[in-house]
Amino acid sequence: MFHVPEYQRYYSWTEPEWDDLWTDLYTLPPDKQHYFGTIIIQKTDETESGGSTGGYGSSREKPINLLIDGQQRLTSLALLVRSMTECLEEIAPETDHEAEILGDVEEMRETLLIEDNIYQLQLLDEEDNKYLEWLLTGHDVHEPERPSQRKMIEAKEYFDEQLDALTASPDVNPVDVATELKQLWETILELELMVYVVDAANPEKATLIFDSVNDRGRSLSTFDKTKSFLMRMAYLAADNEGEAQATIRRIRQSFGEMYNDHQTMLESPYVTDISDDAVQRYHFISYFDWSNSDEYSDPAFLTELKEHVRTLRREDPQACLEYIRDYTNSLERGFNALAKVLDRTGDDDISTLVQRIHRLRHATKFYPLLLKAWPTLDEDGRQELLNAIETYIFRVYSIGNHRSHTGESSLYVRTRNLSKDSPADVWVSKVVSLMNRYEDDSQFRRSLSAADLYSKASSQDLRYLFYFYNAHRADEKGERGGPTLSEAMSNEYTVEHIWPQSPDELPIQDADDYPSPEARYDAYIHRLGNLTLASRSWNSKWGNAAFETKRDEGYVKSKLWVQWDIQDNYDEWSVENIEDREEAIIEFVLEEWETPETRLGGVEEPADAIDQLTAEEQFVLKALRQNTGGAVRRVIHGDVCELPDSPFKEPNSNGTERNEVGSILSRLQNVGLAEQNKHTWSPTDEALTVEVPT
Structure with a gap:
């Protein structure tokens, strides 16, 4: 048997x-x-x-x-x-x-x-x-x-x-x-x-056979090949049989846990399919010293891993064995973290945010970041990070309509360069600074005011916006009800044009500065102020009717505040009313998806940050300025420990103190006082010219 x-x-x-x-x-x-x-x-x-x-x-x-x-x-x-x-x-x-x-x-x-x-x-x-x-x-x-x-x-x-x-x-x-x-x-x-x-x-001899004989049925995944490779290299690098067997047992145990975590991911309502190869790739992006996207593609990342492990085995078998253990533990931690994210399906605030980022369809871009950051953040930190991610996705992709890969490589670089123990404000600041590169408040407002917003943003993304605007208007009236987010995003609902796209009779005759009344009408029908949420059944009956008919017969039968508002607040529909309603919606959107606050986030010039730095941050900046040619975090940590009256006392510690130095360096980078090239930190020109309090 x-x-x-x-x-x-x-x-x-x-x-x-x-x-x-x-x-x-x-x-x-x-x-x-x-x-x-x-x-x-x-x-x-x-x-x-x-x-x-x-x-x-x-x-x-x-x-x-x-x-x-x-x-x-x-x-x-x-x-x-x-x-x-x-x-x-x-x-x-x-x-x-x-x-x-x-x-x-x-x-x-x-x-x-x-x-x-x-x-x-x-x-x-x-x-x-x-x-x-x-x-x-x-x-x-x-x-x-x-x-x-x-x-x-x-x-x-x-x-x-x-x-x-x-x-x-x-x-x-x-x-x-x-x-x-x-x-x-x-x-x-x-x-x-x-x-x-x-x-x-x-x-352990089974592992030496397994790697080369899986020749029927479904091909081995890169993940399975990794397990086999690590066990084989552990066997070859170990000094003795006992050490080999102990390491192989640990690898097997870890991969067993990862198979369990992968099952949890597959059971999540947020994903239709996610391969273990993909999760391993997210981990590679988060932790490895890659140079370009070719290196973290599948299966190239396994080639990179193999080269590194084989080099270690040739040069130092014990270091190789230790690396195999560390890598396996890190990979297991990453699988477990992502499984926990995808398993948040309740009605608490964090689960709601996890649902929201997946409704917006770009969540996977942030899986490497979540995989790395999640384990060490508390619930408040996780909520702050998820809120920043949701705001980024909505601004950059949903409304800004930037290409799906926009910012991806920069996001991956920032994820790789940050310590897994970084506090929430550092993670959030990295997301926010990248978001502001594409859709800061000014650009976001311009995107929302676009004459062709209906064509640029998808129906799903516009329904997402109007769902929250509808809930906001209901709350203001002290009312409950309306569709759930899931219902609003389903085929039961659609985006309605208040001025219809194909009117039986043009409702305006004045061309104003446009070539014709038709051109002026076309310039306004796809604007945010002329759009609203409607049930599909309602829209099929009233969608192409004139405004007066909708006002008197259609909106009164709606179950949505975003439609009742139109009936209550407007006797007629005009360009001016479209602009008025659009401004009201934009003000709500800018508040609902406001730029998340981050420590030192309001600083515009590097010199302005000096007075806001904590004592610990000032000491790290002083140590950084001693390394104009650049230095790794370990060296800067050692230098800051040597400064008189330094709050850092443990130069040989690779724990909390060094992680704090790394977090501070990231904050200094955000305000233009430090720059990073992979693992090397150096002061910017501005950092060398500002006066640091003694």
Whole structure:
């Protein structure tokens, strides 16, 4: 019997792999063998007692083997065989060979599914294992709660459909179907396998085999290849067998935790799919010393990692081993952090902000930053950071309509360069300063006032804006109700033009400074002041009506404050009223998505920051000015410790003090007193000319 270790990935095959398996087996000529790939088995000293006896009441003991590689194929094969047994049990009574067919069914069941009340294949994840057992024994199963369970039931349904196709014709002979399935079973029994058996005393040797033999089914992900590579290099770098085994066990444990965290991400309502390769890439962006985007693409980042680890092993095996441990721990911390972000699905403030940034569809750009910053921030800090991210996305992408990659590389550089222990105000300041490069308050106002806002901003983003404006107007009136954010962003709602896009009669005759009344009308119909939120059913009835009809008959039947306002406040609709309403909405938007406040955020000139610096910040600036040629944080920390009366006392500490120095350097950078080139800090020209208090 086989146990799938907990450090292996969850069941992940999808239809392309099921289809390959079915096609390979079902279409194989009778005189051919099918190469099923490689199976890696690790023996154990454990056994499991079966339900049948070996005589005089004794139980039959079955040895337990760990399935190191091949679990995806064997799980799929077991589900196929279960579908075959169900099909044969259904058609057997329709033939004159019922006993013989049911005998074949029993052979299939005992060979691959369950024998002596022991399941031949067992998953060490309890929930998934129970689900698989139910599928293999025909129990009614509940709705899948996890992606792996969903894939298992979909695999079973896929194989059921293939077998249903064999019996679908009303003229089909049940004996012919049974014969085909018997031939299919014989094909399965004759599958050609390359089996590697690893002794229980040397489990690490499985890692030396695994990297080069995964040759069937779904290709190994970069993440899986990383796990294999790290275990292999740990084995080669270790001084002795015990050290190797301990490190490999730790790697396996960490990757098992990361598989769990990845499952949590896949269950999140905020993502439709997120690969473990993508999460590993986000981690690489956050922590590695890359030079350009080519280096953090997939799978290039694994190449970078391999080169670094191999170089360390050649130069210093113990340093290599320590790096492998540190990298694994850091990667596990990153997976766990992102899982916790995506698992915030409640109604608290942080969960609401997580929902909001995902509604705006650009959240993944900030995953590297969140992955790095989240673990050390408290709840207030997390809320501040999420608020800054939501404001950035809404300003830059939703309303500013900047290209989807705008600011991405700069954001990644800032994320990489900041210490993971930086306080919230430093993270927020980096987001805000980048946001202001593209959409500061002045530019944001211009973007909101654009004559073609309706064409520039997506319907979803405009509905997002009007949802919050509607809630704001309701709050001002002391009312509740209206659609939820989810409803407003759904197809049930749309953006309405108050002056319709295609009027039966033009409502203005004065061209003013425009070439014609039509040109003047066209210049205003897509402005923010002429837009509002409406239910799709309302808009289909009233959307193209004249303003007077909407005012007297349409808006009174609406359930939205943004439409009632128009009826209550305007007897007519004009260019002046569009401008008036637009200004009111813009004032609300500038307050709702105001520039987040940051420490020293109001400083316009570097010299203006000096009087606002804390004593600790002034000492770090003094130490920085001693390093005009540039220095890493460690050196600056040492220098500041040597200054008379310095509040920093521990030059050899790599903990809280050094992290605080790094945070201060980032603040000095934000106000133009420091500049950074990868890991090197140097004073700006302004920093060298200002007078620092003694």
